[in-house]
Amino acid sequence: MGILVNIHPDMGAPIAAALRAQAPGETIWERRDQAAPAEVEAMLAWSLKPGALAAYPNLRLLCAASAGVDKLLLPDMPAGLALVRTVDPQQHVEIAQYVLGATLRHTREFELLAAQQARGEWLRRPVRAAAQCRVGILGLGAVGRYVAAAVQAVGYPVAGWSRSVRQLPGVATYCGAEGLHQMLRQTDILVCALPLTPGTRDLLNRARLSLLPQGAYVINVGRGEQVVEPDLLELLDAGHLDGAALDVLREEPPAVGHALWCHPKVFGTPHIAAQASADTIARQCLDNLRRLRTGQAVRNAVDLSLGY
DSSP, X not given: OEEEEESOHHHHHHHHHHHHHHXXXXXXXXXXXXXXXXXXXXXXXXXXXXXXXXXXXXXXXXXXXXXXXXXXOOTTOOTTOEEEXXXXXXXXXXXXXXXXXXXXXXXXXXXXXXXXXXXXXXXXOOOOOGGGSOEEEEOOSHHHHHHHHHHHHTTOOEEEXXXXXXXXXXXXXXXXXXHHHHHHHTOSEEEEOOOOOTTTTTOBOHHHXXXXXXXEEEEEOSOGGGBOHHHHHHHHHTTSEEEEEESOOSSSSOOTTOHHHHOTTEEEOOSOSOOOOHHHHHHHHHHHHHHHXXXXXXXXXXXXXXXX
């Protein structure tokens, strides 16, 4: 029995190497065509298509090589299969760094100042005080809490919204549909840090984005499917929104010629806000496999009814 690393070699090879280093006695396959399907006990994957697991009758553990599992929630998930996600605390820090960087880039007008420098202009602009820029965070899980702490530390007032009631020191918290609308109406910088579920897909559409005050800014480090991109672009073009920093998109990369490539108000990055290390992915996969083999509960199990 062994572990199949069902991931593109660019990312899968380092994970396979980490698995071998941490568990020399385990059988590790780096490609599907190398594996003996009946011998696959655990699988590491980013995404799967319906029917992809049917060939593995003895699969007990499916490990997401990321915190998000939306691309692994198959309609034909085998009964009894344990689905777990990777939880790397360093990712929380990295996402908080990304959000803080995007927030400062916008509020301190770094891009505008760089353009002035390129033109040879020495123009001092008034500084927008952090206390006047209200940050609203969608999602108050581990990532959202790190983001809240990071932006609070440099003076931004913070509010947060979650599916259920949460309490965080110094953070005005909201929940439910009406709570979401209340928070949006008083948010200058909106940060999406939600998992992708049926309830969060298309959450940020024209109606909800229009609730943001004139000149608001949107940062998405959740999932691309949570933002209705044509609605976002229309509100940017109309001047209602001042800009957006998007680390995740519906299609990655976007099609050639797509407006997201060159829109003057969009700062796009190629899904690099955070990345779990190969060592962490391997260590957590091996730990959960040992737990299954010894009859213990796995760690970081996904609630299939919630999708995270």
